[in-house]
Amino acid sequence: MTRPAGRPALLEVAGLRTVFASDGGEPAAVDGVDFSVEAGRTLAIVGESGCGKSVTSLSIMGLVPAPGRIAGGSIRFEGEELLGNSEARMRALRGNRMAMIFQEPMTSLNPAFTVGEQIVEALRCHRAIGQADARSAAVDALRQVRMPDAASRFDEYPHRLSGGMRQRAMIAMALVCRPKLLIADEPTTALDVTIQAQILELMRELQRDTGMAIILITHDLGVVAELADEVAVMYAGRVVERAPVARLFAEPQHPYTVGLLGAMPRLHGQARRLPTIEGQVPGVDHPVAGCRFADRCPFGDAGCRRQDPALVPVAARSPAWASDPGRITSHWSACLKAPLDPDRLLANAA
Amino acid sequence: MTASREIAAARSREGAGAADLPLLRAEGLVRHFAIRRHLFSRAGAVVRAVDGVDLAVMPGETLGIVGESGCGKSTLGRLLLRLIEPTAGKVFFQGEDLGLLDAPALRARRRSLQIIFQDPYSSLNPTMTVASILAEPLRLHGLAQSGAAVRARVADLLRTVGLSPDHARRYPHEFSGGQRQRIGIARALAVEPRLIVCDEAVSALDVSVQAQVINLMMDLQRRFGLAYVFIAHDLAVVRHIATRVAVMYLGRIVEIGDKEEIFGHPRHPYTRALLDAVPRSSPQPSISASSGGTSVVGRVLLEGDVPNPSAPPSGCRFHTRCPYVQDRCRTEEPALASTAATGDHRAACHFAEEIARTRGTLHIAPQDPDDPALASRLRRLQRAFVQDASFNEVPP
Numbered sequence: 001m002t003r004p005a006g007r008p009a010l011l012e013v014a015g016l017r018t019v020f021a022s023d024g025g026e027p028a029a030v031d032g033v034d035f036s037v038e039a040g041r042t043l044a045i046v047g048e049s050g051c052g053k054s055v056t057s058l059s060i061m062g063l064v065p066a067p068g069r070i071a072g073g074s075i076r077f078e079g080e081e082l083l084g085n086s087e088a089r090m091r092a093l094r095g096n097r098m099a100m101i102f103q104e105p106m107t108s109l110n111p112a113f114t115v116g117e118q119i120v121e122a123l124r125c126h127r128a129i130g131q132a133d134a135r136s137a138a139v140d141a142l143r144q145v146r147m148p149d150a151a152s153r154f155d156e157y158p159h160r161l162s163g164g165m166r167q168r169a170m171i172a173m174a175l176v177c178r179p180k181l182l183i184a185d186e187p188t189t190a191l192d193v194t195i196q197a198q199i200l201e202l203m204r205e206l207q208r209d210t211g212m213a214i215i216l217i218t219h220d221l222g223v224v225a226e227l228a229d230e231v232a233v234m235y236a237g238r239v240v241e242r243a244p245v246a247r248l249f250a251e252p253q254h255p256y257t258v259g260l261l262g263a264m265p266r267l268h269g270q271a272r273r274l275p276t277i278e279g280q281v282p283g284v285d286h287p288v289a290g291c292r293f294a295d296r297c298p299f300g301d302a303g304c305r306r307q308d309p310a311l312v313p314v315a316a317r318s319p320a321w322a323s324d325p326g327r328i329t330s331h332w333s334a335c336l337k338a339p340l341d342p343d344r345l346l347a348n349a350a
Numbered sequence: 351m352t353a354s355r356e357i358a359a360a361r362s363r364e365g366a367g368a369a370d371l372p373l374l375r376a377e378g379l380v381r382h383f384a385i386r387r388h389l390f391s392r393a394g395a396v397v398r399a400v401d402g403v404d405l406a407v408m409p410g411e412t413l414g415i416v417g418e419s420g421c422g423k424s425t426l427g428r429l430l431l432r433l434i435e436p437t438a439g440k441v442f443f444q445g446e447d448l449g450l451l452d453a454p455a456l457r458a459r460r461r462s463l464q465i466i467f468q469d470p471y472s473s474l475n476p477t478m479t480v481a482s483i484l485a486e487p488l489r490l491h492g493l494a495q496s497g498a499a500v501r502a503r504v505a506d507l508l509r510t511v512g513l514s515p516d517h518a519r520r521y522p523h524e525f526s527g528g529q530r531q532r533i534g535i536a537r538a539l540a541v542e543p544r545l546i547v548c549d550e551a552v553s554a555l556d557v558s559v560q561a562q563v564i565n566l567m568m569d570l571q572r573r574f575g576l577a578y579v580f581i582a583h584d585l586a587v588v589r590h591i592a593t594r595v596a597v598m599y600l601g602r603i604v605e606i607g608d609k610e611e612i613f614g615h616p617r618h619p620y621t622r623a624l625l626d627a628v629p630r631s632s633p634q635p636s637i638s639a640s641s642g643g644t645s646v647v648g649r650v651l652l653e654g655d656v657p658n659p660s661a662p663p664s665g666c667r668f669h670t671r672c673p674y675v676q677d678r679c680r681t682e683e684p685a686l687a688s689t690a691a692t693g694d695h696r697a698a699c700h701f702a703e704e705i706a707r708t709r710g711t712l713h714i715a716p717q718d719p720d721d722p723a724l725a726s727r728l729r730r731l732q733r734a735f736v737q738d739a740s741f742n743e744v745p746p
Contacts, residue, residue, distance in 0.1 A: 024365060049527075125632065145739035148654065162655040163419075192418035193583065194652045197627035221555060222586075222629030244652075249632040250724050255731075262732035265563035265590040266631045274561035274590070275735030281524060298734035344732035 008079065010213045011038035011060070015073035018052075018059045025084055026071065027287075029055040031237035033073075034311065037230075039180065042207065042214040042278075044228035044245070046221060048260075050281060051234040053217045057183045060215070062090040063098055078180065093260035096126040099174035103186035109158040115142075115169045116154030122173045141172040145202060164195035171202065178210060185217040200226050221264050225249060230330075233257050236281050236292040239311055242332040253314050253333035253340055255297045291336070299337055299345045309334045371445065372406035373545055373577050375464075379403040379429050379439035381422075385660060395660040399425040401601035403439070404686075407545060412571065412578040414592030414609070416585055416624070420659055421598040423581045427547045430579060431463050432456065438471040443545075459489050468550035470530030474522040480508070480533055481518035487540045507536040512566060528559035532566065533635035539570065552587060564591055565737070585628050589613050597621045600659055600667040603686060607695030617697035617706050620668050623652045666700070674705055 016033040019026040030052040037043045045053045049186040058064050060075055061080065075082040077098065082090070086169035094100075102108045110118060119138035123129060129137070136155070137309055158166055167187065174182060179245035188196035204227065207214055224231055224245065231248045233241040233256065239334070252258045262275030279296040282288050291309050294300035311334040315322040318339050337345060362540045372483055380403075382396040383658060400422040407413050415423045428434045430441055432448045443459060448507075451459060467473040474483060484504045505515035511532040531551065538546050540635040548567070552560045568591060570576060582588050589609060596606040597620065605618040616622045626649040652671050657663055663670050669679040678700055688696040689703070699705065 044453060048558060164655055186556065192656075193585070194627045195352060195655070196629070196650050196651075198653075200629070220629065221557070222631055225631060225633045226629045228633075245633045250721065250728070252728070252731075258731045259735045260557060261728070262735050264560045264631060265561075265564070265584075265586040267586050267589055267625065267628055268631075273736050274565055275732045276561045276565060276737055277558035277735060278562075278737060340731055342727050346730065346734065 007305070009264065010039045010078060011215075012036040012076040012084050013056075013060065015066065015097070016056065016059055016075065017072040018055050018064055018068060019071045021067035021069075028071070028237055029068070030059060033237075033239050035232045035236070035239060035242060037181070037213045037215060039213050040211045041229045042216055042227055044216040044218060044224040044231045045234055046218055046231060046260075047234035048219055050236075051233050052237040054185055056234070057185055057215060057217050058098065060183065060242060061098065062087075063094075063095060063100075067242050092126070095122050095174075095179075096177045097179055098181040098183065099177070099179040100183040100185065101167075101170050101174050101187050103189045105163070105170040105190075108170060108173070109166060109173075111158055113241075114155050115161070115172075116156075119154075119169070119173045119176050123176045127176050138172070138176065141176040142169070144175065145169075145172045145208070147172065162195075163191055164198060166330060167191060167195075167199055168202070170173055171199075171206070175206065175210070175212075179212060181213045181215065183215045183217070186219070187216070188223060189218070189220070196223075203227060221249075221261065228312075233260070238292065238334060239332075240293065240334045242311065242330075244328070247328065251331075253331060253338045254293075254335045255299055255337070256293050258340065259296075299340075304336055307336060309336045314338045364512070370400045372442075373444060374407040374430060374579075375442045376403055376405050376426075376430060377440045377442070379426065379441065380437045381425050381429055381434065382437045397660045398601045399663060400429060400436075401662070403598075403601075403603055405576050405596060405603065405606065407579060409544065409577055410571070410575045411593040412580050412591055413622050414588035414595040415579060415581045415598060416588050416595060417598035418583065418624075418656055420600075420656055422659075423598050424549055424600040426536070426598070427465070427549050427579060427581050431460070431465055431547055457490075461541045462544040463547075464541065464543040464545070465547040465549065466531075466534050466551045467695050470527060470534045470554075471522075473534060474530060474537075476522055478521070479518065480504075480690070481519055482502075483522075483533065484518070484536055484540055487537060491541050492540065503540070507540055510539065510570070511536045512562075513634075518627065526559070527555055529564060531555065531563050533569070535563075535566065539574070542574070543576065547577065547579045547581065549581045550583070553582060553584065561589070567591065571697065576663075584630070585624060597624065600656065600662050602667060602698065604668065605695075605697040606686070607692070607697075611692075611695040615695075615706065617692070617695065617702040618668075619672050619674050619705060620698045621697075622705075623650055623671075623673075626650050627652070666698070674701060676701065 014034050016030055017028055018030040019028045031315050033056055035043060045056060046234050055064065059070055064070060070083060103185045116135065119141055120134040123134050123137055139151050139154055142153055147153050147165060161169060188199050191199060200223065203214065218224060228245045231243060231245050232239045233254065235256050241248065241257050243254065248257065249261065252261060259275060259277040263277065265274065279297050282292055290305040290307055294304040299305065311332050313329055314331050314333050315327060315329055321327045323338055378401055381400040382398050385395050403426055414428065417423050429436050432441060443463065448456065448459065481504050484507055485500045488503055490501055494503045504518050508515050508517055513529065513532055522533065525533065552563050557564060564587065565654065571578060580588060580591055592609050594607065595609050595612040596603045597618065599620050605616065605621045606614060610679040612621060616625060642732055647686055650673050654671055665681045666684050669675045684698045684700045686696045686698040688694065
């Protein structure tokens with residue numbers, strides 16, 4: 001995720017720490033997360049339940065629910081530091097410069113208003129625009145997301161639409177103010193596979209047409225492979241690996257990513273016993289001294305349990321990688337054993 | 351183990367004579383649900399959830415049933431166990447018509463026919479300990495009388511599904527999603543069934559946990575000669591676990607056959623579209639949108655939504671979304687048919703032969719990373735994550 005000098009990232013997150021107050025203190029759901037996104041690119045944040053990927057996206061939007069709060073770090077969006085912003089300033093940004101869509105459109109659309117009214121409201125919150133112009137802009141937005149029969153759908157209530165059409169309506173609402181950043185939290189998880197393919201294709205086209213950046217929050221590595229340019233893999237509140245999408249799938253450099261890719265059943269290839277990641281994610285209220293994945297890692301040793309590994313470029317841990325012109329500097333891993341070499345790791349394990 | 355060998359192994363357990371008899375067979379199954387617009391209005395429209403399904407499940411095999419929301423796959427699963435009554439049609443278990451059984455006889459048959467649900471959170475009683483959840487079916491079917499015998503069998507079952515006997519005293523909320531699904535599996539296994547309907551049994555689980563439960567289910571199948579009806583919307587999971595696959599659309603089976611045939615040589619346009627819609631398991635550098643805007647190179651994306659099941663389209667039910675639609679499809683309903691060449695692989699499409707010729711022999715191209723050296727390194731690393739199949743103790 002290094003970028004050409006002089007071209008600032010649209011969004012830069014550094015050392016983000018989001019905690020949730022509980023009886024036993026303030027455990028961190030997100031515990032020191034760094035990444036950046038450029039205009040026109042898609043960053044996927046991938047991980048399993050409870051890894052902190054949704055809390056990360058809510059932190060960016062300034063929507064962390066009580067008793068949660070952002071306890072540290074920095075979120076810079078278009079050069080502006082968002083942490084410490086007033087609620088009024090965040091409201092001016094949300095739905096305008098940055099927008100978010102959610103997994104379940106039925107719970108994020110208001111059932112008491114028509115789809116059109118909700119898009120018009122999103123527009124008129126941020127633009128001085130008359131009702132008639134807003135209506136025609138909203139119908140345009142519905143057309144842009146390929147809503148069948150857009151003009152007449154304006155007056156439909158959400159419950160009258162299919163799941164795929166609801167998700168299109170929500171995307172239309174998110175995009176009506178032409179945001180620079182769209183955060184999509186599991187946007188296709190509730191959809192059937194043929195509808196998922198339609199929505200992913202729509203997101204690709206909208207990004208090409210508008211140049212917006214997308215942060216895609218998902219648990220589905222298949223969706224990552226379809227849509228992402230770069231990937232951040234999260235585990236137990238941390239980013240454990242960051243890489244361009246093709247590198248991540250071809251040569252993952254964190255054992256958790258290796259395990260996740262292996263556990264995914266495939267549409268092709270030999271049927272075999274699925275690799276699994278045994279054990280469980282350490283609880284947020286039980287801090288671990290060393291690497292948070294060490295207890296589940298087939299390559300973990302005493303050193304891994306002592307030292308908390310930082311997320312650094314793989315090349316920084318290996319002179320061989322650093323001097324190999326075929327390697328890229330933008331592959332980061334939070335594993336002391338990186339670069340992962342099967343000869344060395346399997347000999348040690350045996 | 352190949353599919354056919356698995357079936358052969360299961361059949362040999364059946365003993366000679368029963369070898370070619372299906373364990374479970376459905377004939378012309380139909381289930382309609384009346385929908386009422388208002389409380390006092392007369393029932394008008396009906397949803398044709400399952401609308402004429404024939405299938406057979408052989409001992410020890412896994413029949414995958416795939417399709418999108420509302421295609422009727424879950425209703426079909428319940429009909430197969432007679433958990434709901436069919437509007438028409440019959441289900442035979444080992445040749446016996448389940449519809450003719452009275453309540454006590456049906457309950458006795460249920461020992462052989464179990465079900466696992468998607469959501470282990472809502473299918474386990476939160477006020478019962480794991481021990482009482484597992485003991486209940488044992489007592490109901492008189493499989494263990496004394497307290498000591500029940501306790502021993504519960505401990506057995508927990509070990510069988512990879513949990514510890516110590517877990518018996520706990521309540522469902524004390525377990526993770528994957529562990530709860532293991533408890534659901536243990537409850538189904540308690541009565542030593544011959545067939546288990548798995549209704550989206552791994553869909554709610556994270557991918558690493560899902561892999562554990564899939565491995566467990568495949569181990570248990572080999573050990574106990576179980577047959578599964580595996581209902582799922584995830585085609586990659588079905589490809590991994592199934593021996594045969596049925597594809598459903600709007601209450602009908604549109605294609606059924608051996609797993610490798612369905613995934614390698616799909617003959618129905620809907621099956622092709624479903625396979626095309628599945629996200630690729632690694633990034634495809636060649637993907638770019640075509641000028642038409644609705645397709646990605648080499649893939650057909652379906653437009654629109656599934657039609658309303660209370661008013662299915664005339665003729666072929668898929669014709670409103672089919673990229674190959676002809677006039678005949680709008681009026682004449684195609685039968686689920688095979689040819690001499692396709693054998694047990696049947697598809698309900700007038701133009702299956704023509705469509706089959708429009709693509710190469712293998713529908714899904716391999717998608718492993720281009721560099722074989724990298725692919726081999728990754729496979730070696732992943733092998734370190736493969737757990738030994740023998741970790742589950744064999745019960746006495």
